[in-house]
Amino acid sequence: MAVAQRKTDIGPPNYKQFLHPLIKKNYGQWKYHEILEPGVMVHVAHSGDKIYTVRAGTPRLLSIESIRTFADLADKYTGGYLRWTSRHNVEFLLDDPGNIEPLKKELHDLGYPVGGTGNAISSIVHTQGWVHCHSSASDASGVVKSLMDELYEHFTHMDLPAKLRVAFACCLNMCGAVHCSDISVLGVHTKPPTINHDDLPKMCEVPTLVASCPTGAIRPATVDGKQSVEVEEEQCMYCGNCYTVCPAMQINNAESDGISIWVGGKVSNARTEPKFSKLAIPYLPNNPPRWPEVVEAVVNIVKVYAEHARKHERMGEWIERIGWPRFFELTGIPFTKYHIDDFKHAGETYKRSAHLKLTH
Amino acid sequence: MAEKEPKTPLLDELEKGPWPSFVREIKKSAQTNAMARGTLGQLERSYEDRISHWKHGGLVGVMGYGGGVIGRYSDLPEEFPEVAAFHTYRVNQPSGWFYTSEALRTICDIWEKHGSGLTNMHGSTGDIILLGSSTEALEPCFADLTAHGWDLGGSGSDVRTPSACVGPGRCEWACYDTLEACYDITQTYQDELHRPMFPYKWKFKFAGCPNDCVAATARSDCSVIGTWRDEIQIDQDAVREYAANGVDVKSEVVDLCPSGCISWDGNELTIDDPECVKCMHCINVMPKALAPGKDRGAAILIGAKAPIVGGALLSSVFVPFIKMEPPFEEIKELAEAMWDVWGEYGKNRERVGEFIQRVGLGNFLEEIGLDPVPEMIAHPRTNPYIFFEEELEEDEDEDEE
Numbered sequence: 001m002a003v004a005q006r007k008t009d010i011g012p013p014n015y016k017q018f019l020h021p022l023i024k025k026n027y028g029q030w031k032y033h034e035i036l037e038p039g040v041m042v043h044v045a046h047s048g049d050k051i052y053t054v055r056a057g058t059p060r061l062l063s064i065e066s067i068r069t070f071a072d073l074a075d076k077y078t079g080g081y082l083r084w085t086s087r088h089n090v091e092f093l094l095d096d097p098g099n100i101e102p103l104k105k106e107l108h109d110l111g112y113p114v115g116g117t118g119n120a121i122s123s124i125v126h127t128q129g130w131v132h133c134h135s136s137a138s139d140a141s142g143v144v145k146s147l148m149d150e151l152y153e154h155f156t157h158m159d160l161p162a163k164l165r166v167a168f169a170c171c172l173n174m175c176g177a178v179h180c181s182d183i184s185v186l187g188v189h190t191k192p193p194t195i196n197h198d199d200l201p202k203m204c205e206v207p208t209l210v211a212s213c214p215t216g217a218i219r220p221a222t223v224d225g226k227q228s229v230e231v232e233e234e235q236c237m238y239c240g241n242c243y244t245v246c247p248a249m250q251i252n253n254a255e256s257d258g259i260s261i262w263v264g265g266k267v268s269n270a271r272t273e274p275k276f277s278k279l280a281i282p283y284l285p286n287n288p289p290r291w292p293e294v295v296e297a298v299v300n301i302v303k304v305y306a307e308h309a310r311k312h313e314r315m316g317e318w319i320e321r322i323g324w325p326r327f328f329e330l331t332g333i334p335f336t337k338y339h340i341d342d343f344k345h346a347g348e349t350y351k352r353s354a355h356l357k358l359t360h
Numbered sequence: 361m362a363e364k365e366p367k368t369p370l371l372d373e374l375e376k377g378p379w380p381s382f383v384r385e386i387k388k389s390a391q392t393n394a395m396a397r398g399t400l401g402q403l404e405r406s407y408e409d410r411i412s413h414w415k416h417g418g419l420v421g422v423m424g425y426g427g428g429v430i431g432r433y434s435d436l437p438e439e440f441p442e443v444a445a446f447h448t449y450r451v452n453q454p455s456g457w458f459y460t461s462e463a464l465r466t467i468c469d470i471w472e473k474h475g476s477g478l479t480n481m482h483g484s485t486g487d488i489i490l491l492g493s494s495t496e497a498l499e500p501c502f503a504d505l506t507a508h509g510w511d512l513g514g515s516g517s518d519v520r521t522p523s524a525c526v527g528p529g530r531c532e533w534a535c536y537d538t539l540e541a542c543y544d545i546t547q548t549y550q551d552e553l554h555r556p557m558f559p560y561k562w563k564f565k566f567a568g569c570p571n572d573c574v575a576a577t578a579r580s581d582c583s584v585i586g587t588w589r590d591e592i593q594i595d596q597d598a599v600r601e602y603a604a605n606g607v608d609v610k611s612e613v614v615d616l617c618p619s620g621c622i623s624w625d626g627n628e629l630t631i632d633d634p635e636c637v638k639c640m641h642c643i644n645v646m647p648k649a650l651a652p653g654k655d656r657g658a659a660i661l662i663g664a665k666a667p668i669v670g671g672a673l674l675s676s677v678f679v680p681f682i683k684m685e686p687p688f689e690e691i692k693e694l695a696e697a698m699w700d701v702w703g704e705y706g707k708n709r710e711r712v713g714e715f716i717q718r719v720g721l722g723n724f725l726e727e728i729g730l731d732p733v734p735e736m737i738a739h740p741r742t743n744p745y746i747f748f749e750e751e752l753e754e755d756e757d758e759d760e761e
Contacts, residue, residue, distance in 0.1 A: 006423070006424075006503065006506075007503075007506040007507065008424055008425070008506065008511075008554070009511070009550040009551065009554060010506055010509065010511045010550075011452065011511050011543075011546055011547045011550050012452035012453060012454050012455070012510070012511060012543065012546060013454050013463070013509045013510065014454070014543060015454040015455035015456055015458050015529075015539050015543055017460070017463075018454055018458040018459050018460050018463060019458055019529060023529050023530060027528050027529065028528035028534065028537065030528070030530065030531060030532035030534075031532055031651075032532055032647045032648040032651075033531075033532060033647055034647070034648070043530050043531070043532070051530060053530070057379065057380060058380055058481065059379070059380045059381060059382040059385055060382070060480050060481065060482075061382040061385050061386070061478060061479070061480055061491070062385055062478075062479050062480070062481050063385045063386070063388040063389040063396075063477055063478060063479070064389065064467075064468035064471055064472055064477045064478075064479065065388040065389065065477070066385060066388060067464050067467075067468050067479065067481070068464070068465060068468055070461075070464070071461035071462075071464045071465050071468075072461070074460075074461040075461045080460045080461040080462065081458075081459075081460060081461075082459055082460075082461070082464075083456060083457045083458045083459060083526070084457040084459075084481050084482060085457070085526075085573075086457075086486075086523070086525070086573055086574050086575070088481065088482070090481070093530070111378075111380050111381075111384075112380050113378065113379070113380070125484070127484065128480075129412075130403055130406035130407070130411075130412045130413070130414075131382070131399070131403060131491070132414060132432060132446070132448065132491055132492075133412060133414060134412060134414040134415050134416040134432065135412070135416070136412045139403075139406065139407070141374075141382040142371075142374055142382075142407070145374050145377070145379055145381060145382060145383075146374070146377075148379035149376075149377030149378055149379045152377075152378045152379055155379075172667055172668070173666065173667070173668045174666040174667055174668070174672070175484050175666070176484050179578065179666060179667065179672040180575065180577075180578035180674070211708065214668065214669035214670065214709075239667075239668055239669075241668065241669070243416070244416045245416075247415045247416065247435075252411045252412050253411070254409055254410040254411045257410070257411070265578075267572050267575040267576075267577055267578045268570070268571045268572055268640070269570035269571070269572065269577075269585075269637075269638070269639045269640060270570070270571060270639050270640050270641040270644055271616050271617075271618055271639055271641045272618065272639075274572070274577045274578060274674055276672060276674070286410055288370060288407045288410060289370040289371065289373040289374055289407055290373060290374075311612060312612060312616055312641070312645070343671060344670065344671055345671075
């Protein structure tokens, strides 16, 4: 019987079977690496062996047709060995440097840009958006595509002061964990959910729904004689957790959903400690298919950063050196009351010194 | 049922421009797959309406597992019947996202047979995402996956699919075997991964050095960050070569060292290693000349999370240094001790980082049997509201006797 043969809990396949023979041989014995050109690296082992990497950007959403194309390229140029990076780039691992140029050409002709190494903008880590998410305030893939079309030269060149990591999440749950990126683009809901009191008793369990709210804004209520809930609107922060457990709590709103921009986060420990991204722009309109306002805002921030930051300085390090008042001045972004924290521990973000750069 | 590709004037705009287009990807699958055509049609509608047309769908999955499949339904099932049910599989990726062409083709063949042909390489937590399956296809697809050596990843309140940086596979900075640690720990906790029984999710991420290429410090409840205890290895000739080839060692390396422990006299680089905070900057700038020390291991930081529910947190130091060698008993014991306490006292949907803040790091450490050390804090408390415990007085009495 089929059920008796059912396999479970086997876990992932052992990575060892997928390692290039040259990687197996020099495992843990790497000496140094060099970036030969944007998107091309060589790692040199103590044995003298060299493994070459060609890195290409992908849209993250891949058809099996494209994955098979990558598999064909791997067979042709790498003996069948490839990997992905944590930022959705595909990497081909070659032992023959003679294969680098033909592989690059094929990737280029197929429309997958080679780059994303060193002081560049690598692929944008992002979420599902309208392709597959129920609580997305915006599409993810479309915003990312629109941004990368404009930032393309920063992927294929290494001309920035330091690496610049961009991430996108389509609601404040931040599945893309965009909270520590140089530039974070974040879809935001700005209004409490609309309650469908007819559907709610049929579709949802009230106690589960009440418990789902992180701020305790949802309370049981009787509406038109039916068991339902009410939302204390001042307490709602538009997270959409209620919508996740109850489809009758519609959080998505075509009129008021939009996009916010955050800057200055990093996860690396290099020089300065890891830090959160901070709010730069609280709200921009959701404007498919090309999101011109969002693209313009991000391109502007990248441009100002590239002009003013010192070599090796990440976005957040640059801003800390010049100070936030100067960041807003240089970028021309208006500072509003929304920039001032009013959630937990907000007071820690107030400036409590007279260290002020004053002019005039 | 849409047998022809739907008209998508808005999405077609996103086929233009130099960056690879996700719309082109969907269209590639749409040539042969009705679910992909449905995806295209519904997505175009979202672009017109500026709103998502998906509903969260609670209880779908495969037999015996509580996680690994995300239920999803269209809110326009009459118009887009091909995607009326459009569930997602999270397939546990191999450590370090290494593949062979053969392995990828196997997954593609399975997904061609059972689903939309659309994937994400990879999801935010690291899994291979197979995007769009009908409810009936779930079990057969799962059977095909496991028959070929692939299993589902985590979802819900369980151990989420651990992930690791490229590590010793292709990086000279790997201070421990991230790939093996990730594989070993994933295999050890298969039950915890497939059957949600925690207050909320728990993520492990394995980064080989403090550059943290998998964002462990920002994204994982248990962040294992490779580091070392002895001296940075210096090749003085190679330093001089960098200096000769345009690296300004003074301004680019010495002046940017966060602990001011490097000096350069134009000929020799000196590092006051006990003062080094292992930030990686000097090594990043001169990888041919500098390397992490030889006494390598990892720092264990705990508690990172994205904003939901109580605000975002970065992980904080629990163990400044441990050796990370198979079978990784020390980190497993630590994780299990934390699961015991958090599992018993954590509230529903309270991540361990939030739990620790609620009960106090000091109390939590006591519960899991870890001694407090100053490496755990940015600075000691600044308020005098110390809740002294009664035993303190008794202890002092005993000392006097």
